[in-house]
Amino acid sequence: MIVIVLTRDVVVLAQPPWGTRPNGFERSPVLAGQRAERSVPLLPDSNGTAPDATVADSMTGASDLPVGPMFAAEDGDVQPLSERLSLNTAPRELRLRDAIQLSLSKSDIVQTLDSGGVQIADVTRYDPRIQGARSDAANAAFDPRLSAAYLGSHVNEPPDAFFGPGLSLNTRRDEGDFIATLSKPWSTGATTSVGYLPPLGYLYFPYGTTDQFNPIYSSSLVFEAKQPLLRGAGTKVNLAPLRIAQLRAEQSLWEVKQATLAQVRSVEEAYWDLQAALVTLDAMEFVFPLVTEVVRIERYRAQSERATRADVARASIQSDQFQQQRLLARNSVVEKELRLRNLMGLEVVDGVRLVPVDLPTRESFTLDHASAVANAIENRPDLVRQRLGVRIRELEYDVARNGLRPQLDLRAIYRTSGVGQRLDDSLQQLSDFQYSTWTLGLTFSVPLGNRAAKANLRAEELQLVRDRALLRQATQNVSFRLMDLIRETETSFAQYELALRRVQNTQEWLRAARIRFANPPPAGGNQDWLLLALYDYQAALRQHIDATTDAGLLLARYNTLLARVEEAQGILLENRGIELTNDPCEAVQRHAEDLFANQPPVLQHATNRPSAPAPIEAAAPRAPSSHATRYSQPPADRQPIMQAGHSVWQEPTGDSASRSRTRPRNYSSVR
Structure with a gap:
């Protein structure tokens, strides 16, 4: 595990001792769910030891073909890798919860993943304080x-x-x-x-x-x-500026909560992407020695005049292609780690490399669409912010309607x-x-004609109708978005299961192809067996890498989609045990009757103008469902840690299996 020591201005990562990491795995621990050492026997190593006599006796019929000087290459032409790209720095195990905790505590600036890169959000945690100060300034109107x-x-x-x-x-x-x-x-005017x-x-x-x-x-x-x-008579009109300022302050809190949801989801996405990149790199590291061993055997056969230089070149091409992919995989690991470091607020280089250790969710969940939409209407920040905006328009409409009077x-x-x-x-x-x-x-x-007041009222009426229409459409879009996320989640998991089956089958194929390639038939048999075995062995290597890469990416995609589903419902923070200080949910639920007690305005000044529509059903807060209420309560075995405007619920120390279950069971049923 990783030990995090929080100070006032510095976050120190204290590394406990651990054992050496195994050289490789038959299957990635992320894919298998446990750490299992490789059981596939290695080919003859590359320290000069020749294959056994059975293999050497079968290498016959070699012929030499000329190779042009423009294609000649030496083994030492490849430039050495830098320390960063070679991944020679000490590994540091990182849990997902620690990554989220560092991201929330290191900076008051919200950062999210957008278009593949880290972007600074337009909303900061200073904005609610600014709006709160403006609300206090509005309250001074009656001083x-x-x-x-x-x-x-x-x-x-x-x-x-x-x-x-x-x-x-x-x-x-x-x-x-x-x-x-x-x-x-006075408030009466x-x-x-x-x-x-x-x-x-x-x-x-x-x-x-x-x-x-x-x-x-x-x-x-x-x-x-x-x-x-x-x-200008009455408390409703004169208190409207104060209530509008308070509602704008509430909107700012909801904007910060929406940005924080995106930040936590971005940390999870970067975490799983880094883990998927490491899975791909592990597959490359597992296959690359086998590929280089094939090149060594082909060169030995060429020296024994049992293979042509074209056979050696073919094996070398396969080795170079694998090495290119290996470099790309290393580069992808560094890229994903830098993204995660940026989101966590760490230094670019600190002498260690981050290694995610939490196991991703490998279980399928079925989410009820209706309950998800209900959760989104109740908890999704952008919808609540738009509902508050509609309430602001209603107050402005009341003020404009009062302006018609003399x-x-x-x-x-x-x-x-x-x-x-x-x-x-x-x-x-x-x-x-x-x-x-x-x-x-x-x-x-009274102004003769009163045209200015009528024009202002007409403008406020249209703005109110527009915002209500936008709220209805936004609610409908959320419903479709949740359906898309549910569909993508189910599709990703189905693809992951198929990719995992491919990994298992390619492992068996790779094991059998390697045995056929390393154990030739008796002398006097078919002389093309070795070439066919080589082709089959190289195809098995390629398929194994592709299957492992696809499985890792699909598993990361599946876990990212689970986080996006929770973000779309607005319950990601609650499910992660994170509470915002001055959480707007509590304030809205406490004053819901006053905030959303909408009265449909009826225009009296013009009969040919349509009255503002009645408030839509989504404009009133709904009672939280039983499962949503359960998630709003922090776990009983967690203690709050206050930091940078947040209460992060610390998980108790326990066995590694319980600490690895980072995904709360917030779905209706398990398939």
Whole structure:
């Protein structure tokens, strides 16, 4: 197993000791489900030891053919492989769960496999925080507002400036004005305010006496309230911006969950692809010594004049072709490992090579399409996000419909004032409320024709109808997509079973062909037997490699499709024991009645316009099915590990057989 030590900024892979890996397998452990050593006896080795006398005596009838110099080649012409491509680095066993855990904990940037390469997702784990901050900003719309000002003035006006001609004295004074207002908007659309608003100018006579109306200080306290009665009235309209901001924050959480689903599925896909590449390479490594042994025997026969140079060239061609495929297989292993390293957030080179050790699922599962669609409607992030988008459109439609109404406001103003030679005298007079003024009335305004409001309502209506149609079509597309995935899964498993049968048959063919090639008939028999045996042996080698490669690829494809089926239902994270902090599923289920309590809007302003359609059935959350509820609960024998916005449920240590079962049994029946 692999030991993962998590620190704050670094993930250290601590490698426990293990034994040496076997030289080869008769069947790949991925295909057979267990590790079995090869039982096929090797041909005579290539250290110079000649075949036995029986084989040597049968090599007769050789002839030499000239070979042009342009085709001459030496054995040392092949360039040596680099350390990376030769796979000489130390192996490091890697479990699928550890790969997923590292991928989720190493970076806040989501990466997925797209078009064969690693791509950065448009959504990051910072986006919900950004939308949450914007939601908090929208909530500040009803916060009280305090405004205050102080203005100091020095007045020096020429004669005859005060009241026009008649006062020949110039006006000189120092004036200080202080105003303050505290206002508060309410969810009903009302606005209330209280302010200290003394008049900034008053009747002043230059050089007036104290018994004249010549105050030094004036004060005024004003209470004002305004309540819309038609446009902008009611909590439904005024709270719509807040609810829209909250719904957009919920959408962002669902987008992150969708990207995380794709990330986990991508890690699994890269994991199984690397394992399939290693299976192909194991088949190449198993066959390549046998192919080179055929070349050695043909060269020995040519030296004994029992084979032509064409026979040697034919065997060499087969060997070179196998070596080319072997290089491609090594290159594929390195490519798949680099993809997995990128998804896991590891370094490009760290002195080890990753070797997947978890056994893939080799059992067939039958998935019920109806239950899968129900799970997808309930848990699939893109569908829930679109349902939230429809709810946003409904709120915007309500606001636009309210905009058709005229502006009719009820206004009330109450003012109390005070004046005096001293500030305290003025405030005392103000506090006595002896000199008060009040105003009560209505204000009305409406645009003639109201074309802008009608156009806005029409636009919001069409957007609502469009989003509902898109949601219906998206739900239908998910149903077809799940059916395609189920079909591909069943087809891949059926192909894998056939490929596995081919592997078993080619092993038997290869064993028999090798025995025929290594044990010639008695002298004096048919002289073409060795050539026929060679052809048969080479065909067996080729078929064995093809069958093993196909079986490995199909098994990886099958396990990837199982992950895609779970991703398409939106239950991949739950089935892997992964929980997101602030999981949007809980919030939506908690506020489902408020979020999706849709009322079909009916247009009143125009009879020739179609009303918005009634909410579709998929717009309301469905009660989770029994099997879906079971998957939402974490296993009882796992403990949560909080890291980078995730709770990863750690599996307990146990025997290797129980830890190798990474695929939860989330299907209706087993075939």
